[in-house]
Amino acid sequence: MKKTNKAKLSLVLAACTALTMPGLALAAVQSSEDENSSATSDAETATFDGADIVVTASRRSQSLQDVPMSVDVATGETLLKLNILDMKDVQKLSPGLQLSNSSGRSNTATLRGVTFDPDQDSSPSVDLYLNDVPVDAQTAFSAIYDIEQIEVLRGPQGALRGRTAPAGAITVRSRRADIDDISGYMQATATDLSGYNVQGAVSLPLVAGTLAMRAAVLVDGNNLNGVRNIHTGGKSQSRTQSARLSLRWQPNADIDANLIYQYLQSDDRFVQQVIGSGNTPTIGSADRSGPALGVKDYSGVSEGDRLFSNNSHFVTGTVEWNMGGVTLSALGSYQNSLLTQHYDQDAGNSIPNYVNVSTVISPYKQVVGELRLASNNDGMWNWTLGAFYSKMSGVVTQAQQANTFFGNFPYEDGLYLPIDMRLTAPRNDRNISLSASSRFEFTSDLTFEFGLRYTDQKKKQFADSVINSPGFTPPTGSTLPARPPINGMTSPLVPARLAVGHGKAVTGGATLTYEINRDLTTYLAYGRSFRLGSAGVGVPANLSDDLARSNNERSDAVEFGIKASLLDRRVTANIAAYYQKYDGYMARIPYVFYDFGVRNNLGQPVGAPDGIVDGVFPSGFNYNGDAVVKGIEATITARPTSNFDLSIGAAYSHGRFDNASLPCNQVDTNGAPIIVGSGNVSYCVTNGRIAELPDLNLTSNAELRLPMGKVEPFISTLVTYRPSFSSWRSGYDYDSILLANIYAGVRGPDQRWEFKAFVKNLLNQQRVTNVIGDALIPTAVPSMTYDSGYKLINATQPREFGATMSFYF
Template sequence: MISVATMPVGALICRRANQSTTMGGILVVSCSFRRFAFVVLAAGASTLAFSAQAFAQSADEADVADEIVVTATRQAQSLQDVPMSINVASGETLQKLNLFDIKDVQLLSPGLDLTNTGGRNNTATLRGIAFDPDQGTSPAVDIYFNEISVDAQTAFTAMYDLEQIEVLRGPQGALRGRTAPAGAITIRTRRPDLSEVNGYMQGTVTDRDAVNFQAGVSIPLVQDRLALRAAMLIDRNDLNQIDNVSRGASSRSTTESARLSLAYAPTDTFKAVITYQYLFAENDQFQQVVGAGNQPSLLDPARSGPPAEVADRIGVAEGPMNFRNRSHMVTLDANWDLGAHTLQLLAGHQDTLLRQRADQDFGNAIPGYVNLQDVRTPYKVDTAELRFASADRSFWNYSASLYYSKQTGDVTVTQDANQFFANDVPPTPFPASFGAFLPVEASILAPTYQRTFAIAASSSFQFTDELRFELAGRYSFLKTRQESFLTLTSPGFPGAGIPPFVQGPFNTVDPAIGTQKHDVLTGGANLTYEFSRDVTAYLSYGRSYRGPTAAVGSTAPLDTSLLLTRPEHSDAIEAGVKSAFLDRHLTLNLSAFWQKFDGYISRARGIYYSTERDGVVDGVFDFNFNGDAEVKGVEATLAGRWDAFDFSASASYVDAKFDHAMAPCNDFNGDGVPDADGAASVPVGEQVATCERNDRIAEQPKFSLTANAEYRFEIGDYEPFLRGLFTYRPGFSSTVANYDYRSRETLNLYVGLRGPDRRWEISAFAKNVLNQQRITSIGQGNYQTATVVPGIAFDSGYRLISSTTPREFGLTAQFNF
């Protein structure tokens, strides 16, 4: 959550400092692991099993859609009765489709993007509403692990032994801890079985060196009173399948985790489940590049790398790209049945340490030079909620709750912030191999403090058998404190007459804007009418909020308006119909929505600025900004379930765009349209260029579709099957990236055999059968490293991209008892 624009130091740093020194907020999708803890937690998981079922529920257990149960409203309800657009995937579905990473959930939910483009910055985008973790606000899509809010930086990793994942669409926060404008993702782990021993194990291997083994077992310790569940995971894969030609290495991921859950029910009216999860993973994720490459300096014959197309799948950074994540997570869910009421306590503790050691010269713009950045990001989060609710009253049901959450942790960053010299005659900058740069090291300490206290209440009125009205509100007291203490050190450059120096530490955040306190009311209401057992309609309203954020790490004398955002408010309306046909074997759910943002908080990356407003570029910074925005769209899900066949198809059309928002931009030719062609410049009289934006908020198409199906038949006691998963995203044109994205059609196919009573299953699969390798994100222009001379830069000749991974074949074996 730190972005640093180092201001000049000494004669050469004080001006013309174009070097970008982005730091912090590191998402570490990588992790590492202590094997002793792993063995202890996984010891009980030696005899395990798998239960293969259809989407959200097996066809032979329940062939009607209304038996899909969700907890979107904090109570168990039929999916068809919830006045909300929801996508549901059971743990069995995720296993059947060999979806081993949380980011793969997007394959089951159209309009949802779960991305990690460079080894950090895990992001969740839904209904066209994007989010950048470095902007320092709460997320647009909140993520809950056993009803405890967690950040995407730690949640996006391999998944195992899950009961269900629900994607809730639209503003959230009335019924759960934090407010989120676009939606929420709830992840629920499997719980111990108090009555019988059961379990599963599953192993998968692929032709791209991927290995996934997971298992879980539930053991009653005291019949119907005390039970234990142990689960474990070992996962190895090649991530984005990139070969680094400069290092002779490839992207690689290792994740190992174990989970222990204890269920305790001393009486028929009280039950508690406590879960502990340990995860340690490590990723070496290299940045992919495309382009012709370049000889960045005419004085040095070294090239940034060879020409590269998307299918070449290469990286060129000469330094490491290593990301680690060590996480401890504890959750508690205790329920006490008081007869006419229930009392629930939810509590959680998260202790996560994210580490990054990465070369920031992603495109090898300076051959022979490694620009290392080391970041240590701890997350220490404590959460608790006490909820009191009525139980099954005929007319009026209600609830009240108290919520508290606090996050602390001192982020530390160390990075080279060297200033590069250049000849006066372009384009011949001195290469770093000549030693023609002023060595500068920037170190930063950024203490994190975020606290939320909230009071919430809800009421539900059943006016008639058909008509129900629900109202919920949450009053939140928010406090954030943002600081960053920066120190610059250098041995100097005697040849240029620059002596050694140490500057700092000094707080780069003005205390007047670094501490923010806000009280805010959010919530929603919905009206539901059940025309018949098979047709239900609803109309809902939701209001969301995200607090302001101050820029952390800016050492430049920039206007406060560029460093502090306003709060964000949004109001949304949704109307929907949920229906069932053919004796409820077929369901069709439709919804339409509209959402208006007042001051939507977004982020513009890599923006050049001029502190003196003289048109001369002084540095690069990532700016947060407010802009009005509007979102509207429709969503539909058609699902069917029979003895031999089931399917689900969902589609989403969303038009999410800015509404005359004035945003910081790079506009080198001064036409008011974002571009990064030619020499960097800023309009005279301004500190940054601004462009009016009426384009899409997120880098995703308006339409998307996903479908999955399975056909099975019986041969004696055995059951052969064929299943498939298909997603479609049309191409679109991006104004910000100045790129026309191509359409993407992803097809995964599976064929296999189940044994008697579904005790085991063996399947072969192919992912990305069409072998499409399409760009999913791309930088605005060629990656460059600036020099202290305006208009002269080291140009790598590459654009930084992410792309879909190539075709992959694999085998999976599952066993359950």
């Protein structure tokens, strides 16, 4: 690390310690039924007690300090105080967590060095739950408002929740209706980068003590990645409207029923950012892909728009019935989403004057049901039994140009075979599982818990393409091949033998917890996970089976943790060390060049690989490789005085492939792509990172309150840091990133209102956060590639100023 970076890090961390902010784990959990209590100042409590923070990580309410698991918590109060208006910003409160959107359509979650790409069409490595129902990232990331609590659960999940996930889960719980009092809030935010966010909620008792309704709304606008397209003049922007209606019914003390409906409409224009020198990619033309651009230019060069919309309806119903000796819990949900994507596939303008538009329409329908029966014993043994069912369906359609270029000639010359392709891919994913767990309290200090889940998952991934082409007649004297017309030729994109995946697995875990004393608890945990392999829908034809379908993935993990409270519980310290071995980790490798074999006179691949690079697959191949992840996580929270909170978190995750042979790109001495070996792609053995993240991540937050009569001025800080690192996959050296946010404001009497001004990215760090790949388009001649001279990247947002006004009642 350079000395300047060390100096900046020391300066900002010192500022965090000296300044303030209610830490992630320090904000006391307030009652979900009453915003009055959530608005009541926690500063009045002179002693912070970790037991005040209640989590449901184990599917029952427990103190954060008692849960034998590494968990980060963000309460609704914390989210409002820190202006967490985007789900992706939750990563600032959880070290080692990365929530990202690299292309405008692919929301991903990375935790403990393990990542996931939605284009894999497999179960995620980090699962997402909204009100205990698994939900897709495209919907979960689109709107965050009126939230009671967010929990980040680290390590293998599945023993106690509906689906298995190897790296963790993120659970989001919205506020429920208050059956006793009228309550609610209203908040409005505006920033100098054209950002605005207005949200609010009101809870109304319909029958006092028995029936209540809660309504919440959100209107949000922002500039996404802040990138401007230098060719079209368009800028990235996002517009989201959402509403949620909740009903709560408590006919007696033993029954609690909730019904929630959420509507979401999100429309985004996303300009893909590029960096590089630019180029004149075509022979005999002076047309450039664009000028030289750096990360601070925040510019894109595609000649077409990238438009994405999400229209979703989401209904959830839950019932809990305490029947004395047992509690029966029932959960059901229905989600109906329509995702529409309209984007220029030539994001780097590799072929000037050519707009290669792809239109993808993805209906997403999911039904989920779950039943759980849990004992209410006061003795040493408690148990649960559960059954889970989910089914996802819909028919994805895609229309795009799949032209074959005979060299890097100007598009206007017409030296290519025009191909119009229509893709149809029915989706059908069914998951059934049965679970059981037992919890033995041998003594008041020693507890052993284990759970098993039997999963039967079946996924059908058939896909067909229909191709039309007018054919190609070469100019007089040209040596280019003639191609006849193609009329409605239908071909399967996924071979029938690979289209159906069916897997059965037993997963689960066990935990031994020992409470040494009231202030010190240790635990040892084991977890096993499973993910069903998936077919690559849209993978180029005539490729080997290993490129068309990935195998199943399994992993085993062990974790040891210590949770301690010090100085009369004014300080808490949690630390966990873990080791996880992946057997066939499912990776997503984008922008790989391929050779689909000898062509016939229609230009179709019909033979063995011929050594000629035929294209690049931007979405990437699903591929398995063994991997090992090991690391350590620690969080320290403190309340030295009733008006000062501090939290510091660190996560070290060393996730590497273990001598894995994976698809990769090779180039010749001139930098042109080539295929090494006799296969459809080149393969490289690697022990490189399994995610585009450094091993170390740090977070720090603090708040200092200065009560003055009936008002309370305050100043808060939120800082995240990641060091520099090098990536084998993208061949890029990432700089370190230090992001600091500062908030200053005043709260009114009884915390009924609050005004604050803030600055995000105080140091105005403008750094690359992710390199997607080189913007290249190969042709039928390996030495004649359309090279834009750019890399497709994502970067940090520049410095942003804003203000927020909040009212609570």
